[in-house]
Each structure stands twice: as C-alpha cells, then as structure tokens.
Amino acid sequence: MYKDLDDSLVEQFLRYVQFEKGLSKNTISAYKNDLQQYFMFLHSISKKIENVTAEDISDFLWKLKQKNLKSSSIYRKTACIVQFHKFLIIEDITKNDPVEFLSRPKLYRKLPQVLSVEEVDKILNYIPAKKFSDIRNRAIIELIYAAGLRVSEVVGLKFEDLNLESQFVKVRGKGGKERIVPIGKKSVSAIKDWLKVRQQKFSTKILPDNDVYIFLSKLGRPISRIGFWQELKSYVKNAGIIKEVSPHTLRHSFATHMLKYGADLRVVQELLGHSDIATTQIYTHVDKEHLKSVHKKFHPRG
Numbered sequence: 001m002y003k004d005l006d007d008s009l010v011e012q013f014l015r016y017v018q019f020e021k022g023l024s025k026n027t028i029s030a031y032k033n034d035l036q037q038y039f040m041f042l043h044s045i046s047k048k049i050e051n052v053t054a055e056d057i058s059d060f061l062w063k064l065k066q067k068n069l070k071s072s073s074i075y076r077k078t079a080c081i082v083q084f085h086k087f088l089i090i091e092d093i094t095k096n097d098p099v100e101f102l103s104r105p106k107l108y109r110k111l112p113q114v115l116s117v118e119e120v121d122k123i124l125n126y127i128p129a130k131k132f133s134d135i136r137n138r139a140i141i142e143l144i145y146a147a148g149l150r151v152s153e154v155v156g157l158k159f160e161d162l163n164l165e166s167q168f169v170k171v172r173g174k175g176g177k178e179r180i181v182p183i184g185k186k187s188v189s190a191i192k193d194w195l196k197v198r199q200q201k202f203s204t205k206i207l208p209d210n211d212v213y214i215f216l217s218k219l220g221r222p223i224s225r226i227g228f229w230q231e232l233k234s235y236v237k238n239a240g241i242i243k244e245v246s247p248h249t250l251r252h253s254f255a256t257h258m259l260k261y262g263a264d265l266r267v268v269q270e271l272l273g274h275s276d277i278a279t280t281q282i283y284t285h286v287d288k289e290h291l292k293s294v295h296k297k298f299h300p301r302g
Contacts, residue, residue, distance in 0.1 A: 009049070010035045013087050019225045020152055021083075022113070022246030027076075034080040050094045054102040057081055112252040112282065119241055120145055120253060126239040132197055136215055136223070137231055139187075139194035143169070144247060146187035148254035148272050151225045151247035157214045164188050173273035181271055255283040 014032060017023045023031075041060045042052065060081075064074055081099065088094045115123075124141060128134045140154055153171050161170040167188055171179050183191075194215075202220055213222040229247055236245045243249070251272070258268050269280040 009088070009093070010039075012091070013084050015226070016087055016091075017083065019229050019246065020150060020248065022244075022248035022252075024244065030076060031080045034077045035084060037077070038081055038084075049088070050096050052085070052096065052098045054098045054100075057098055057102055113243055113245070113249050114256045115241075115243065115245065115249060115253045117257060119239075119243075120250070122239045122241065123235050123245075126235055129193075132201060132218060133231065135197050136194050137228065137235070139190040140215060140228060141232070141235075141250060142187040142190040143183060144250040145254050146184040147171075147181040148251050148258075148268075149181070150251060151228060154247075155213075155215060155223055155225055155228070158212050159214060162191070162214060164191065171273065177273060177275075179270065179273050252283070255280070259283050 010032060013035070014028055017031065018028055038060060039049075041063070042049065042056070045056065045059075047056055061074060061078060064077060082102070085097060085099045089097055124138060127138045127141075129138075143149060144151065144154060147169060149169075149171060150173070153173060156172065157169065161172075163169070167183055167185070168180050169183050171181055173179060191214075198214075198216065201218075202216070215223050217223050217227070225247070232245065232247060236243070255268055255272060258271070259265065265277065265280060265284065268283070269277050272280060274280045
C-alpha cells in the first residue's frame with residue numbers, strides 16, 4: 001500500500017518538475033532514482049512522509065556521504081528532496097516542512113535556458129490566427145512572457161483575477177501568496193482576441209467552468225499544463241528554434257529581458273513572486289553570460 005502511495009507521489013512530483021520547472025529528461029530520471037532511494041531509507045526507519053524531520057533528511061544525506069558519492073550527486077539529491085517537500089506543501093498534500101531549517105550545502109544552480117527577444121517574436125509570429133486553440137495559446141504565451149507567470153498560475157486564472165482596463169492580473173502563486181502584476185498592451189490585445197473566440201464557442205453551452213476560468217479547452221474545461229506544453233513544443237519546432245523550450249523558459253526569458261533593459265532586481269523579484277531575492281539573482285548571471293559571449297564574439301581580443 002505504502003509503495004503504491006510513494007510511486008503516486010513521485011510521479012506527481014516528476015510531472016511537476018517537468019512541466020512547471022522545465023527540467024531536462026536526464027535530471028527528471030535522476031530525480032526519480034533519488035526519490036526511490038529516499039523512500040527506501042524512510043521505510044527502513046519506519047517513517048511516513050508526513051512525519052519526516054530535518055534530522056531524518058540529514059541522516060539520509062550522511063549515509064550517502066559515507067558511501068563516498070560525488071559531491072555533485074549529493075547536491076542534486078539534496079535539491080531533489082528539498083523541491084519534493086516544497087511540492088507536497090504547494091499541492092496541499094502535507095503541511096509538514098522538514099526542509100525549512102535543513103542545514104544543506106550551497107547548491108550549484110544551473111543557468112536557465114532563455115529565449116532572445118527575436119526568438120519570442122519568431123514563435124508568436126509563427127502561430128496561426130484562425131484556430132480556436134492557436135488564438136488561446138497565443139494569448140497564454142503573450143501573458144506568460146508579459147508577466148513572468150508560471151504555467152500553473154495561468155491555467156488557474158479566473159475572470160475575477162483579470163482587469164484588462166487597468167492592464168493588471170491578480171496571481172495566486174506558491175503557498176497561496178497573491179501578487180498583482182501588470183500585463184502590457186500586447187498581452188491585453190491577445191487576451192481580448194481570445195475572449196471573443198471563447199464567447200463564440202461557449203455562448204450557448206452551459207458548462208461548470210465556463211464563467212470561472214479564462215483559458216478553456218474545446219470541451220470547456222480548464223486547460224492542462226501538459227496540454228499547453230505540448231502545443232508550445234510544436235510551435236517552437238515549427239518556428240525553427242533548436243533550444244529546449246518549456247513554459248518556464250518564457251518566464252525565465254521575461255526575467256532576463258527585464259533585467260537586461262534596466263529593471264530593478266527587487267521589482268523583478270516582486271513580479272516573479274520570489275520570496276528570496278537570491279532566487280531572482282540567477283537571472284543577473286544569465287545576462288552576464290550573454291555579455292561575455294558578445295564580448296568574446298566581437299572584441300578583437302575576446
């Protein structure tokens with residue numbers, strides 16, 4: 001019974017980090033093995049996931065160190081466990097947060113994949129302007145890029161959250177925290193186009209979610225994160241972009257472009273809904289990498 005429950009939680013988490021975080025297939029595969037090891041340890045000490053303490057996790061990591069694992073592997077396993085327990089809280093599976101006070105090494109943070117402004121335009125310019133799903137997806141892409149939203153925040157948007165006249169959207173982020181984010185003229189225009197099509201499609205149908213959620217499937221249900229991600233992949237491929245792009249890549253691109261063009265780091269932190277500014281600072285490193293590549297390419301002594 002417990003194993004079935006563990007497997008279910010692991011699969012939910014892996015889908016989350018794939019579609020919400022945009023992690024690579026290799027990292028997801030590694031995370032799966034990490035969590036299997038972690039659950040085996042918890043079973044060995046007869047500890048259920050909702051009762052795990054920081055000491056339990058430290059004991060697990062100590063046992064890994066005794067096996068002479070590489071530091072990079074232990075860092076990754078630590079990151080996996082931290083994200084897993086945060087995920088359980090976000091999804092309201094448990095209220096226990098054993099990683100809040102966990103003593104852990106500073107993790108190496110891989111620079112996120114970002115699109116250039118030209119690549120974002122290229123994707124948007126590729127999308128046809130006639131099909132129901134294309135008009136909806138264009139609005140979603142414009143919104144994620146305009147406001148730096150998570151895809152889970154977009155699919156959960158309700159009409160009460162949207163103010164097109166003032167060009168703001170109210171977002172419910174991680175841990176139920178709310179923030180107000182401006183969305184810009186192009187995003188507003190794309191959303192208005194979508195709402196016209198949406199009204200035409202569902203004006204004569206009585207659906208439970210019709211008057212609640214903004215972005216619906218053809219069946220009148222809120223769209224799924226996975227469904228949108230798959231359609232985004234198709235747009236990216238057909239636009240001739242080689243990079244691995246997920247919905248989270250658009251959020252990364254928003255933050256990077258905001259900082260690149262002079263936005264204050266604290267402002268970007270507020271817009272993204274980051275509780276810790278250290279999380280936002282990674283985007284300053286992305287821009288420095290861009291500057292280094294430009295310098296190397298064009299400077300005579302680069």
